[in-house]
Amino acid sequence: MKNKKIKIAIVGIGNCASSLVQGIEYYSINNTNEGLINLEIENYKISDIQVVAAFDIDSRKIGKDLSEAIFSGENNTTIFQNVTETGVVVLKGKVLDGVSDSMRDYFVVDDTQQESNVVEELKKSCANILISYLPVGSKEASIFYANCALDAGVGFINAIPEFICSDQVWINKFKEKGLPCAGDDIKSQVGATIIHRILTRLIQDRGQKITNTYQLNVGGNTDFLNMLDQSRLVSKRKSKTQAVLSNLDNSDSISTRIGPSDYIPHLRDNKICYINIKGTQFANVPFEIDLKLSVEDSPNSAGIMVDVIRYMKVALDRKIGGLLEDVSAYYFKSPKIQMREDVAKNIIKQNYK
Numbered sequence: 001m002k003n004k005k006i007k008i009a010i011v012g013i014g015n016c017a018s019s020l021v022q023g024i025e026y027y028s029i030n031n032t033n034e035g036l037i038n039l040e041i042e043n044y045k046i047s048d049i050q051v052v053a054a055f056d057i058d059s060r061k062i063g064k065d066l067s068e069a070i071f072s073g074e075n076n077t078t079i080f081q082n083v084t085e086t087g088v089v090v091l092k093g094k095v096l097d098g099v100s101d102s103m104r105d106y107f108v109v110d111d112t113q114q115e116s117n118v119v120e121e122l123k124k125s126c127a128n129i130l131i132s133y134l135p136v137g138s139k140e141a142s143i144f145y146a147n148c149a150l151d152a153g154v155g156f157i158n159a160i161p162e163f164i165c166s167d168q169v170w171i172n173k174f175k176e177k178g179l180p181c182a183g184d185d186i187k188s189q190v191g192a193t194i195i196h197r198i199l200t201r202l203i204q205d206r207g208q209k210i211t212n213t214y215q216l217n218v219g220g221n222t223d224f225l226n227m228l229d230q231s232r233l234v235s236k237r238k239s240k241t242q243a244v245l246s247n248l249d250n251s252d253s254i255s256t257r258i259g260p261s262d263y264i265p266h267l268r269d270n271k272i273c274y275i276n277i278k279g280t281q282f283a284n285v286p287f288e289i290d291l292k293l294s295v296e297d298s299p300n301s302a303g304i305m306v307d308v309i310r311y312m313k314v315a316l317d318r319k320i321g322g323l324l325e326d327v328s329a330y331y332f333k334s335p336k337i338q339m340r341e342d343v344a345k346n347i348i349k350q351n352y353k
């Protein structure tokens with residue numbers, strides 16, 4: 001008999017976590033499919049998702065109820081839903097490389113409390129799934145929390161561009177434990193990546209040639225602030241670039257520059273993306289496309305996470321371990337196996353109701 005509640009634990013109570021937690025309450029109150037890819041997945045509704053544990057390292061979030069912590073510290077995404085007290089208190093995680101030197105004034109690392117034992121807390125909370133929303137560039141911290149998921153016997157969703165669920169070694173570890181995983185790096189509902197992927201593919205499918213393209217992104221949240229440090233940005237640039245190029249033919253011949261470009265504080269969680277595509281059309285005549293996208297960044301990712309969580313729970317119910325290939329291909333920028341969206345969607349449709 002399947003357990004109706006989907007118990008999740010979250011690492012990194014930043015803007016993405018805020019939108020996810022607000023969204024769970026929003027769709028629990030409003031029985032609508034507006035804004036969703038799926039109202040139900042194998043009878044699971046968004047209201048079946050319950051956060052049972054939360055970890056952060058910021059002193060302004062630790063010790064607070066999750067309903068308060070999601071609006072604390074530097075979190076500045078839009079508030080679309082007040083959240084009732086959850087009874088889940090944010091615990092202190094392990095810092096490692098989660099906070100770079102340049103971010104120490106913004107992620108205020110707590111030095112008063114003991115780190116919690118993440119594995120024990122995951123077990124105690126009876127979590128089914130751990131979600132990583134760590135800052136970009138958190139390689140060691142990603143490895144630490146992925147190992148915690150393995151040791152605690154919970155599934156793992158990697159929302160960030162560290163290559164865990166696209167790495168066969170990690171996939172094998174989850175498979176051996178009979179635990180599902182999905183990742184890497186959430187591909188937002190309608191964000192820069194999917195628009196760039198689909199538009200460039202459309203151009204090639206219609207017989208035209210792309211000679212060069214760029215995608216510039218700016219925003220005013222801590223995600224963008226953190227990515228000002230070029231050394232932390234390598235994985236994000238790689239993830240975003242391969243998400244577009246993997247969908248194209250002759251990608252080696254296309255001059256490309258894709259990635260986060262600047263931090264503009266007053267934009268807050270509003271992300272602005274500029275896409276430029278140049279090429280040639282019929283009879284070698286040149287064309288150029290300029291596109292601007294303006295979108296609230298974090299709810300755009302939460303719309304994806306509410307589906308991934310439910311597919312993960314179905315996999316747990318079915319005792320499927322290892323990578324959810326179809327789900328990762330449809331919902332993430334850097335899956336182990338890249339697929340066109342329509343192909344991935346069809347496979348998901350065959351595998352789940």
Ligand SMILES: NC(=O)c1ccc[n+]([C@@H]2O[C@H](COP(=O)([O-])OP(=O)(O)OC[C@H]3O[C@@H](n4cnc5c(N)ncnc54)[C@H](O)[C@@H]3O)[C@@H](O)[C@H]2O)c1
Nearest residue numbers: 012013014015016056093094095098135136160222223301
């Ligand atoms: N649309 C999107 O917003 C989107 C899409 C794809 C990927 N992502 C990725 O998701 C991640 C989260 O994004 P966000 O906007 O919520 O970031 P954020 O900066 O708002 O939040 C990060 C949180 O992690 C905490 N943290 C830092 N080190 C930690 C550690 N070692 N242990 C526990 N917590 C730690 C910080 O204190 C902060 O609360 C980023 O890597 C981002 O690139 C976001």
